[in-house]
Amino acid sequence: MRTTSWRSFAAATVGLIAGVNAQTGQLTDLGTLLSGQKNLTTFYGLIQIDLQKYPQILLQLPSFNGVTILAPNNDAFDKIPYSSLNNAFKNNDQDVITNVLEYHILQGTRLAAQLVPGTPVFIPTLLTSPEYTNVTGGQNVQNVEQAGDVVVFVSGLGSRSTLTQKDLSFNGGVVQVIDSLLIPPANLTDTLNAFNYTAFEGGLYASDLVETFTTQPNVTIFAPADSAFQALGPAIANMTSDELATILDYTILPKIVYSTGLTNGTKFLTQQGENITILHSGNNVYVNSAQLIQADILIANGVLHVIDNVLNPQGPGAQPNPQLATQVPAFASASSIDFLPYTSAIPCTVSCPVSSTSGSSSITRTSSVGAQSTGASTGTSTTSHSSSSSKGLAAAMARETGFGAAGLMVALGGAVLMI
Structure with missing residues (x-):
């Protein structure tokens, strides 16, 4: 069991990398740059710790051309x-700290002054471990x-980090100072x-598509909002698993397409086999x-986009009506309901009911924390795909990670809510 705190370790190793990769050119080396910034002493100490255990991370930086x-x-x-x-x-x-730090290193020299206001760019990092990411070339x-010359970096779960000090050059690239961890x-x-x-999550469980959607690399998913499922009512709630799977396969692309790639008139082939079409009207973007x-x-x-239908x-070939704030459902038999279809298909992992007799419809599940699994590890469940009207219960369900890094996502998954 480790008894030395990371802060003490960081303080004890100050000075380790001052002069690493030092050159005689006009720019300073990374160690000298970081050691000269009083607001980066904690990060500087962590980089030193990282260099001790995994020296290749910093020593190989020149191979990335900045x-x-x-x-x-x-x-x-x-x-x-x-x-x-x-x-x-x-x-x-x-192990966790090192992979988090790798996510803070972007491939290529990216200057804040080069950004086009309002146009996002998506930059690969040095985070490539399959335990932490399933995106080719680095997460x-x-x-x-x-607006207002505010530069932000957006990471997992929508976490936002604001740039506070920009374009600090060193002989291997540039340092950008941010106010929150990615x-x-x-x-x-x-x-x-x-x-x-x-x-949508419950639909993935009900159609046995969870593993496909969570483990397939480099995907784009267009997830309908909860209100979109409610607007369909029986038109979707009474579908068989195979019918539902066909619908959901029409929401996934076997390639990563960020919003910058959703250009007007573009067609994309879905995993289901039919095309979707991107249409623009003013500032609005439509998928069919x-x-x-x-x-x-x-x-x-990959990346997730949320749609209203x-x-x-x-x-x-369904076309939008830009005059409507909410689009008409694309299913003729749709009728609105006041509960969420499929949420009871999500396996319970928190405050679960206790199963009784063999004829009981109760669900008993335990989470597969730290395991490379997309479902619950033990327990029994019913095969019914009934619906629940309790959003609170649904939000407490299904905390499995899908990764094997000793519960990495348990350590990181909720951090964005507080950082």
């Missing part, structure tokens, strides 16, 4: 005790300049839970007749 290091300032680390990152840092879990971070993207089900899109209402939520295996593969 990097951008997103350096959390001291205030960012002071927020850790109030977040789910606390245990990893308190216990000096160097991505979103970078965008907003959170590596969580898997799909944890992300859906965090954003409370539980009807469904309006895009939330874009670019990073997930472990359930897509119908039998009507790929």
Whole structure:
């Protein structure tokens, strides 16, 4: 058991990398740059620890033809005790800390001055471990300049870090100082839970598509909001598992397409086999007749976009009516209901009912924390795909990670809520 705190370890190793890769050129080396910034002493200490255990991370940086290091300032680390990152840092879990730090190193030199206001860019990082990401070439971070010359970096679960000090050059790239730690993207089900899109999540369980949607690499998913499922009512709630699977396969693309790639008139081939069409009207973006209402939520295996309608593969030519605030359902037999279809298909992992007799319909599940699994590890369940009207119960369900890094997403998954 580790008894040395990460802060003490960091303080004891100050000075280790001052002069690493030092050159005689005009720019200073990374160690000298970081050691000269009083607001980066904590990050500087962590980099030194990282160099001791995994020296290749920093020593190989020149091979990337320049990097951008997103350096959390001291205030960012002071927020850790109030977040789910606390245990990893308190216990000096160097595996978790190292992978988090790798997510703070962007491939290529990225200057804030080069950003086009309002246009996001998605930048690959050095986080490539399959235990933490399923995106080819390194998990991505979103970078965008907003109104008022505010530059933000968006990471997992929509976590936002604001740039506080920009374009500090060293001889291997540039350092950008941020006010909060980045959170590596969580898997799909944890992300859906965090954003409370539980009807779509329940549909994945009911159609046996959870594993496919969470483990397939490099995907784009158009998830209908809960209200979209409620608007369909019996038109979707009474579907068989196979029929529902066909509908949901029409929401996934076997490639990553961020919002910047959703250009007017573009068609994309879905996993179901039919095309979807991207249409623009003013500032609104539509997928067939469904309006895009939330874009670019990073997930472990790609990107998630949220739409206001359930897509119908039998009507790929559906057109939006830009005059309507909410689009008409793409299913002729739709009728609104006041409960969420499929949420009871989500396996229970928290405050679960106790199963009684063999004829009981109760569900008993335990979470598969730390296991490479997309479902519950033990217990029994019914085969019914009935619906629940309790959003609170649904939000408490299905906390499985889908990763094997000793519960990494348990340590990181909720951090965005506090950081």
